[in-house]
Amino acid sequence: MTAAMAENLVQANNLEMTFPQGQRALAAVDFGIQQGEFVSIVGPSGCGKSTLLRLIAGLQEATAGELTVADLNPQTARTQSNKTAFVFQDPNLLPWRNVADNIRLPLELAGNVTAETAADIENSLDLIGLSSADALKKPSMLSGGMRMRVSLARALITEPNLLLLDEPFGALDDILRQKLNEDLLRIWQEQNWTGLFVTHNVAEAVFLSQRIFVMSAAPGTIASTIEIPFEFPRNPELRATAEFAKLTGEVSAHLRGTGE
Amino acid sequence: MKTKASFFWQRVFPPAILFGFVVIVWQIVTLAYDIPRYLLPSPLLILQAAVDQHEQFLSATLLTGFEAVCGFGLSLLIGVGIAFAFSQSKIIRSSCYPYAIFLQTVPIIAIAPLIITWFGTGFQSVLLVAVIISLFPIITNATTGLISVDPELENLFRLYNASRWQRLWKLQLPNSVPYIIVGAKTSSGLAVIGSIVGEFFAGYQADQFGLGYLILQTSNQLKTPQLFAAVIASTLLGVIIFGTVSFVGSVILKRFYALSSDAV
Numbered sequence: 001m002t003a004a005m006a007e008n009l010v011q012a013n014n015l016e017m018t019f020p021q022g023q024r025a026l027a028a029v030d031f032g033i034q035q036g037e038f039v040s041i042v043g044p045s046g047c048g049k050s051t052l053l054r055l056i057a058g059l060q061e062a063t064a065g066e067l068t069v070a071d072l073n074p075q076t077a078r079t080q081s082n083k084t085a086f087v088f089q090d091p092n093l094l095p096w097r098n099v100a101d102n103i104r105l106p107l108e109l110a111g112n113v114t115a116e117t118a119a120d121i122e123n124s125l126d127l128i129g130l131s132s133a134d135a136l137k138k139p140s141m142l143s144g145g146m147r148m149r150v151s152l153a154r155a156l157i158t159e160p161n162l163l164l165l166d167e168p169f170g171a172l173d174d175i176l177r178q179k180l181n182e183d184l185l186r187i188w189q190e191q192n193w194t195g196l197f198v199t200h201n202v203a204e205a206v207f208l209s210q211r212i213f214v215m216s217a218a219p220g221t222i223a224s225t226i227e228i229p230f231e232f233p234r235n236p237e238l239r240a241t242a243e244f245a246k247l248t249g250e251v252s253a254h255l256r257g258t259g260e
Numbered sequence: 261m262k263t264k265a266s267f268f269w270q271r272v273f274p275p276a277i278l279f280g281f282v283v284i285v286w287q288i289v290t291l292a293y294d295i296p297r298y299l300l301p302s303p304l305l306i307l308q309a310a311v312d313q314h315e316q317f318l319s320a321t322l323l324t325g326f327e328a329v330c331g332f333g334l335s336l337l338i339g340v341g342i343a344f345a346f347s348q349s350k351i352i353r354s355s356c357y358p359y360a361i362f363l364q365t366v367p368i369i370a371i372a373p374l375i376i377t378w379f380g381t382g383f384q385s386v387l388l389v390a391v392i393i394s395l396f397p398i399i400t401n402a403t404t405g406l407i408s409v410d411p412e413l414e415n416l417f418r419l420y421n422a423s424r425w426q427r428l429w430k431l432q433l434p435n436s437v438p439y440i441i442v443g444a445k446t447s448s449g450l451a452v453i454g455s456i457v458g459e460f461f462a463g464y465q466a467d468q469f470g471l472g473y474l475i476l477q478t479s480n481q482l483k484t485p486q487l488f489a490a491v492i493a494s495t496l497l498g499v500i501i502f503g504t505v506s507f508v509g510s511v512i513l514k515r516f517y518a519l520s521s522d523a524v
Contacts, residue, residue, distance in 0.1 A: 059415055079421050086419050092412050096434045096516050108430070109420040140517050158420075 008032035009162060009194050010056060015065035017051055017219075025051045027219035029065070035161075038188055038195040040205035042255060043215030049198045050089075052220070053164050056196065057086050069162060085160035087168045091147035093139040099125070099150050100135040106158045124153040129183060145176045149183075156187065165197045169204070181207055182236055189232055202251045207239060212251055216258040224254050301485040306492070309485035316474070321493045324455050324470035327383065328501055331390025332451035336444060338391070339398025346399070347406035347432060364396040368454075372461035381462045386470070389458030394450040401443030405436025437516060441509035448505040452498040471497070 010033040017026035025048040033039050041049050054060045055067055058075035069077035069084065078084045085106075093102045103121050107113050125135060128149040139147055148168055155163060165184075169177040181204055188195055199205050205212050209228050216223040228247060230238060238244055283303045289295070290302035297305055310317055342360070346353040368389055379385045409431055417427050459472025469477075471494045478487040 057419060059418060078419070084419075086416075088412055088416070090412060092410075092416050094413070094431070094434070096437070105430075106420045109417070109422045109426055138518050 007034060009035045009037075009070055010196070011066070011068045013066040015052075015055070015067050016063050017048065017055060017060075018063045024219035026055075026062075026221065028221050031213060031222055031225075033194060033196065036192060036194055037211065038185075038197070038209050039211045039213060040197045040199055040209040041213045041215060042199060042202060042205050042251065043213075043220060044217050044255070044258060045200075047215045047217050047258075048220030049215060050166050052215075053086075053166050053196065053198050056162075057084055057164050059086075081161070083158070083161035085155035085158055085163050087151055087155045087163070087165040089167045089170060091139070091144075091151040093147060093150055093154075095139050098136050098138050099130065099142070102139070102150055103154045103157050106154060110158070120157060121153075124157050127156070127187060128153045145172055145180065148172065148180065152180075152184070156191075159191075160193050162194045162196070165195065167198050167200060170200060177201070177204065178207075178236065178239070184208065185232075185234060202248050202255065203239065203244075206244060206247050206251060207234065214251065214254040214258060223258050226251055226254065298482045298484045301488060305485045306488045309483075310489040310492075313486065313489075317489060317493055320469055320471045320474045320490070321497055323468070324452070324459065324472065324494070325497050325501065327386050327390055327455040327458070327470060328448075328452040328497070331387050331394055331454055332444075332448050332501070332505075334387070334391050335394040335398050335447050335451065336440075339395050339443070339447070340402050340440060342399050343402030343406055343436070344428075346403045347428070353403070360396060360399050363392055366392075368393060368457055369461075376462050379462075385462035386455055386458035386472075389462065390451050390454030393454035393457070394447040397443040397446040397450065398440065399443075401439040401446075402436050405439025406432045408439075409435050434516075438513060441513060445502065445506050445509060449498055449502045452494070452501055456494055 010031075012029050012031050015026055015029040016024075018024050029052065041052065043049050051060065055062050056069060056074055058069075058073070058078040061075070067074055070081065072080070074084075094105065097105070100118075100121050103124055104113065104117060107117055121135070122132060125132060130146065130149055130153070134142070134146065139150070142150065151168070169180050172180065184195075185208055195208075197205070197208060206228055212226045212228060213222045214224045214226065215221065226247070230243075287302050287304060290300060301309075342356075346356065371392075372389070375385050375388055379388060406428075413431060413435075414427075417431055422430070455470065456472035456475070459470045460476055463469055463473035463476070471490050474490045475487060475494070478484070478490060
């Protein structure tokens, strides 16, 4: 048990979260996520998925239980190693900055802007599928999907070890969501970060993940864990297979079982 | 081209026609009923007064305009500075805000004698009145802009361990730009009013004077055509200053949210 815990990048033991107003968001949450894993969290609205992600990011503090990121307190892990990145539900771009300057922001804040930064930003644009002509555009001139791509690039520019994604594609249409899923998966396969992905969409979770945590209604806890055995690289055609439909159905059944 | 033409026909032409109509009726009425010129001078008389004494009107308008521009500039600097302080701490904000409201509500007539006692008559006192009158909108708008940042953007900056300065400089200040522009538009109009009101109380001697002084003098002497000309000059001055500030503001906003590649 202890040996397995030491290997895990993120480890939660009996985690509890109660808001100051007395509302219980999370109860008895236990899980471990290994370095390099891609895990999705699905669950009914208001089950505390986003709260859990914010706890791991060190943006909020748990009221009880244990939570570590790389064996450190999440906030310490974030401030010291600067290796946790977060993709918000909303693209959350600074409207007065153009694309390149938005992507540069985390490096600026960390005082890490170097001679290579311009080239790094150029590469990151390429990675997320934007042209260098887009670099000078302001967010108001971009589509919703492009804004989300910029948000993703901004998270990746710091070369994170742990990438937390809070329903990033929730506001996009299905086709665009699938396209971004494929891009995200490709980037994850190329790079070596650990992904934790919160979503409402079961198909998205199955397509992306190695494991899916199904959370129960508030106060949220992890009701079941489902392994997704598909091999990588995964192709878009995977979505059309019977096995994919079967797993999607299984996850949905678990979700319904949580008493939504 | 088409939009320019439609702008002219929809926005410029109708009020211009109305203006011409009013002026003509006014001229006819004053002639037909033989209204005394000290009560209501005809448009032609006002025009004549303005042309005859154009040097006096021009220098008075320039002086008042200079006072208004200086007052507005000072208000902008001081107001943003105060807003900076307000944005840094709730305690500063809650302890000083009532006094900022005092600025807004104090009748300038009541404190004018004090200002003259302390600073005498002349430019400095007029400037002070203009600043007192035009400062408040800048303070409130800039403070709102500095403290009303989207909480998710605050989280983003927290996530990347931004320092207090980085947050102020890269998040709060740019966030406040549109608010400051709104405040500046209101303030610029008030600065013109402040200069003219200031001149009523703390205006100049006979050798150097602005529009406020001119309005007061011509009114006392029942030189009503000159009075009308001074009022019209004041209005035009206000329109020019407000229009310039609005134009510059809209250019800044356009650059801010659309084109350009400068990092803020």
